Amino acid sequence: MELLVVDCEVRPEAVVVSAKGELDSNTAEQFAAQLDAGLRQAATHAGRLVILDLDGLRYFGSAGLNAVLDCHRSGVEAGTTVRVVAANPVVVTPIQVTKLDEVLALYRSLPDALQGISDP
Template structure:
């Protein structure tokens, strides 16, 4: 899949892509994750979860806003991963994403990584 864009608002966009890197599915998202853009992020995650890989790395490094709908998707796909034996690894090094995750204590459940390389390597 190449880079796709979804109109989030009149002037805001979100971009993302899905690829396979070193035996894991990698979903890279940039922009704002909110109620308008969440369906596109969900599509990218759905595609990654059907890629027949043992893990999905969700790279949120380029995300500038992460609404509660993004938190709900993390919970949803974490649960799906447990059911389907696919590990969800989330890269959330920025305050925009990490703050809501830590504030809601989702960091106790979701595997967080500081960068894509460590998430791809796992562990």
């Protein structure tokens, strides 16, 4: 059984990178490579939007948090919007504790992220 499964799907609205499993120092490099691929695909996509769906994670360590932040920064530099789906406490708690919820665009579901509807 793989510790982390990452899928990258090009949709009409956005490039969606979904992660399931454990995102830690052992799997962060694999995750970051998929994020880079997603950003490259979004650069030529009409929506210039990448959505990171992290709701399937069972563990979200600091290496994963850094990979998400790096993706966000790279997106800003490239003119690509990065949105994060995070309703799972495993993901939301580290983001809130580090105050990255003030930097990252968080959404409760993939449909909300696709439509740009965030919680107040």
